[in-house]
Amino acid sequence: MSWKLTDKHFILTNPQELRSWYNYISNSDYGIKISHLGDAYSTTIKEPRTVVTNYDFFTPNKGRFVYIKDSDTIWSPSFYPVEESLDSYKCLHAPGYTQFDSIKNDVRVCHSIFLPQKGTFEIGLINIKNHSNRVKKISVTPEVEFLLYDSFGVDPVYYSWYTNSSYEKDTNSLIFKKLQGGADTVTGFFTSTLSPSFYDASFFAFKGNGSQRKPESVINGQLKNSTSGGDPYIGAFQFDLELKPGEEREFAIFLGVDKNNIQLIKKDFPTTDEVKKEFTIVKEDWLKKINKAEIEQLDDSIFKNYLKTFFPYQIYQQSEGLVRIPFRGYRDVAQDAMSLSYYNPKGAKDIILTMCTKQFDNGRCLRQWNTGGGFNDERDFRDLAFWLPIAVERYIQNTGDKGILDIKMKYFQSETEESVYSHCIKGINYSLQIGDHGLVKMGVGDWNDALSGLGLEGGSVWLNQFAYYALEKLEILDNLTVENHNLNINSLKDTLYKGVMEYWTGEWFGRGISDKGVKLGLEDRIFLLPQAWFTISGMGKRDPEKASIALDNMVKKLSTPNGLMICDPGWDEPDETVGNLSALAPGLAENFAVYNHASLYGVYALLMANKNSEGMDFLKRALPMYKDYTQTRSEPFVLVNYYNGGYYKDKEGNGGIPWLTGTVCWLALGLFDFIIPKKLKIEE
The missing domain is CATH 2.70.98.40 (Glycoside hydrolase, family 65, N-terminal domain)
Structure with missing residues (x-):
């Protein structure tokens, strides 16, 4: 080799x-x-x-x-x-x-x-x-x-x-x-x-x-x-x-x-x-920054070598280096902060405080800001504001620094200063707009940017699940501050749950509904996110049987040698309801492909549900060092954004966009939440 x-x-x-x-x-x-x-x-x-x-x-x-x-x-x-x-x-x-x-x-x-x-x-x-x-x-x-x-x-x-x-x-x-x-x-x-x-x-x-x-x-x-x-x-x-x-x-x-x-x-x-001498100092400093004693508990393997080198290094470079330049996205850096909090708490805290300054005083957030000083992306993706309390809770969980909640930060294009906790509340109040269809309104979109056709008044099953998850984290934060809010969290969680259950097919959860009433992801098509996030969000505790069925069908219907497909089938013709997702060339990014960020959501959900062998199997499928580089054509040492799904057979397994992916965050969460505590192994 x-x-x-x-x-x-x-x-x-x-x-x-x-x-x-x-x-x-x-x-x-x-x-x-x-x-x-x-x-x-x-x-x-x-x-x-x-x-x-x-x-x-x-x-x-x-x-x-x-x-x-x-x-x-x-x-x-x-x-x-x-x-x-x-x-x-x-x-x-x-x-x-x-x-x-x-x-x-x-x-x-x-x-x-x-x-x-x-x-x-x-x-x-x-x-x-x-x-x-x-x-x-x-x-x-x-x-x-x-x-x-x-x-x-x-x-x-x-x-x-x-x-x-x-x-x-x-x-x-x-x-x-x-x-x-x-x-x-x-x-x-x-x-x-x-x-x-x-x-x-x-x-x-x-x-x-x-x-x-x-x-x-x-x-x-x-x-x-x-x-x-x-x-x-x-x-x-x-x-x-x-x-x-x-x-x-x-x-x-x-x-x-x-x-x-x-x-x-x-x-x-x-x-x-x-x-x-400087070279020696720099090399030693990096080894200190990426070292975690917990990793030494694992058996010697190429996976362990990866966890000691380019796994934490990718977290650093994506969070603090050039990987996200020139644009930095709100949801992207939130996840960066979550993983970075294991290695560099100060760096994670700086990211979270910066996020506050990219939020308008009505709670809406910039989708992306331009570090070169050019135009920002101000499109209203409704998941953005929910990421702040989630990132803050993970940071506090890893550091114990609950004082971050009380730090006052300005809003974007405003002189008004409020606490980080208030920024969290304002964002949730803004994004929790529920339509007659029982789902949180899409606005311009949710996590899957390419799913752009549902319309401003359309609804997303995943947004309900994600909002539920954010509210669960907010409940934890509520116990760490004297500030109050006017949210009835239990009532809101009930509403979000009921909305999701309206899109249960008996085998899996649908993806959403357009502003014209067209439902997506029911009998003819399955999407990964709603199946994984019914468990991750905490909704699965209300109905463990449906949570298990959804995960089993996620594995059964979305499994490929390179990981879990983001949806199946994909699109080879444009679909007005789907939007940009159906316009992507088949096999790329989120269309007929294994989008690793989503695939790691699936891994995390499987590990959370104690489906450990399946979770570790799909994790191995995402990791580049276990693949043939002549097929992936990409670095065997860092995670890539996606693997081509093989609509065109000669492209199958090709890796796309190395280094730039939220996949590394969810590997970090899976590693420290489940893999190390449960002493799980990858079969070499």
Whole structure:
């Protein structure tokens, strides 16, 4: 097998080109997304963001590339961009860093990319060793393309018109100044611990008559010392080294924003000794942040290795890093906070307090806010407000910090401040709008964004269940504060329950009803959510027999080798009642597919109902390390958003959208609520 997941990192020994497999690296100031082929970009984290380096989302031709010229041979330790075959290749993705370690013609190059503990810059540590029995003259050329814009949504020619570049010899630095908003500038830089032999700031000068794969300057063995304005602009240094047999050399490169960082770097990292000390600290810090003693109780397995590495790391990166940039969704970050509260209570608390500031003073919530400063998504999805008390209750359960309820926070576009508890109440009052059909009105939609055709006055069975769940959590919060509300919780729960029972078919629960009276998900079609959430919500305690029947039929009718389908059958023709869900290409996302977020709702419900063997079986089906990567084509170390359902057979099992999924939250809840307490195992 060409990959291995250890209890510290993921190792790939074949530069497969099925598609890029990414790692995310971030501190509180800056983040990088980088693949096993070296394609990458970086942005600042805090709002408003700056996209520091450029990227091509269709072709992996911009990244953290290093060109090695050894006589007439040109190659890259990350395989891309040169694509020259290597004698050995290794990519190591780990919490906090990515490392390429490859050999060609007896020259070994190790390139480690990481971030300092804080600061808006990144570090590349490059080590070269001559393993041959003769002297080697080698040119090493690291290269990266800058952007310095607020998003990727900019014309690739136009963006460079307002940027200038220069070289500062006294600091060995390329400087890029982008005019922004009149006299304001964003400054990017590219510098090194070692003085370069040559440099280039113009991509056109660097490329010449060659290509990104084989730039003319690299082929000719000499960069052009170019600075320019109006070109795509890069940071590229050429280091000419002569290595005796067995000799090795190393140096570090730094790139980022804010020219003041150059002096900080020269002071804190004058040599690679200081760089390596920082690298060690960063690696140790990440191991501390993702460690949970409870995981050690589990038997050694690849599942345990995953739980010690990329499972918690995905929680961190999705919650605090680049994964949800530029948009952050209300329900999405609520679930982030729930899982993050196990590992970083302060981070979870910050997310919850931010959620309060994205709620209007009538209780309605933003669906998504734009961290780049652009337009927000203000569509009125009725599930949003219910997520706040659920997230708060889970946070308090994990931390004991009931004081969060009394913290006063402003509303969105308002100077009014009220307690977090009041924000919870106001949201519930707003969203609990029940129609004559007995269901909570859809508004624009519920959790399943693609189910867009039921109409503003349509109703959702799942919303009734979810509102019931939120009220159960509110009852817990009521005992932790002296504040009062005017909600008759028992009466409201009765109403919500009765509404759901009107959509019981005898075998499963329906999904909803349109504003034209068309019911969805009855005899002809089954949806996962209402079956799982009848149990999760607590409604199942009122009728355990129906709860069990619903789960059994969920398993019977929605089971696939890749997990539980979100509904069956899907749609191969548009349906006005369903809306966007029926317009999705069959096999993608929520249509004819295993949508992992929903599938993990099913897993959680099964574990909650003590259907443990089925729950663990479907959990295993969701986990990427138990799959054939040539079929999934996706990272074996992180959860993906969905698996293609195979409407088109050649697509079956393909993984879609790695890293970005609420699946990881519900795995966390299942892990700490049931799997560890019950000592459950995955059959390897």
